Amino acid sequence: MYPLKGIKVIEIAGLAPGPFAGMVLADFGADVIRVDNLLPGTSIDVLTRHKRSIAIDFKHPQRYQLIKRLICTADVLIDTFRPGVMEKLKLGPECMRKENNKLIYARISGFGQNGKYSNMAGHDINYIAVSGILSMLGRQNEKPTFPLNLLADFAGGGIVCVLGILLALLHRNRTGNGQVIDAGMTQGVSYISTFPYMLKQANLHFINPRGKNALDGGAHFYQVYETKDGKHMAVGALEPQFYKTLVVLLNLAPESLPEQYDTSSWPQMKTLFTSVFLSKTRAEWCEIFDGKDACVTPVVGIEEGVVTIPPAPAPILSDSPALCTRRDKSKNDDGSADITKHNEITAEELLLPRGRDSKSILKELGYADEEIDEFVNRGVVGIATKENKDNFKSKL
Structure with missing residues (x-):
């Protein structure tokens, strides 16, 4: 049994940290539905494995009815919008938790829901900059160096959000109530940087200028x-x-x-x-x-080829492992599925067409075929077609 089997997650489509959090949950068995904005073609998001997609026009007057119905059936919502956007859509945590008191409403933002920068645009480099950790990264006599967009987006954002969701699920098991998670990436990256912060505070390390300490390039060993x-x-x-x-x-x-x-x-x-x-x-x-x-x-x-492409889910659980990256037939000696064996996945397989699963998801929500057709005809919902998939394949 997969550890998150039976947990339904609604992921509002966004950039790196939200899709990564959704992918981790999906890897371990959650049913993750990505809510895409109704746009032509296929999303460039590559963190899509094991997810489904429904495409909804966020500007259409009827979008509220559909998204609300989705959220009311969910255990977890991953909100990737800036603070206040879901409130403007009348889908904020106060409204939705009245409809579904068991809902775990996880909000991923750059600077948190409140504070000086909360409504300002930013990316990983900005969040690690104001957290203080960027000032500690880099070579001697050179400007600070950022490690791709790994620290804030994926560690301080995606993984910290997953941690919050799992803790909230444990809390719900005891109390029956959901809660709101504020997964601000600046706070998250500060938390995962506790070790260097405390070393510096205790005068044990990072007491010299950047690039002159043991762990930042100063030492020969x-x-x-x-x-x-x-x-x-x-x-x-x-x-x-x-x-x-x-x-x-x-x-x-x-x-x-x-x-x-x-x-x-x-x-x-x-x-x-x-x-x-x-x-x-x-x-x-x-x-x-x-x-x-x-x-x-x-x-x-x-x-x-030292690691699998894409990387296999981690950690490896002995009794409730993650889903295989692909439906391959690799077996261990005892006949069980070998989750460490992963075939190469192509770009086409990674990129999930917007609305690929719109029809089946709407049917699960109880809509009849006639209602679904009406949603499509009115432009409320989009359904991926073979034509737009073929158009996408031609661009790979």
């Missing part, structure tokens, strides 16, 4: 080095025992080197390590370090 063939190796030998193994495998004499945490020697040691790693190819270094406790690994590209 926590660093990325180029190899002879233009590839790279990652070194993370923080502990003395691992550092000693690293030095020996680099064919350096430990007694001739400065003490590991002598910060004044770090620039010199980075220069030395740089020259040593440039002396061999990545494959040669892998032969030396594989299986050794030196905390040294190759930097591999996603195209090299």
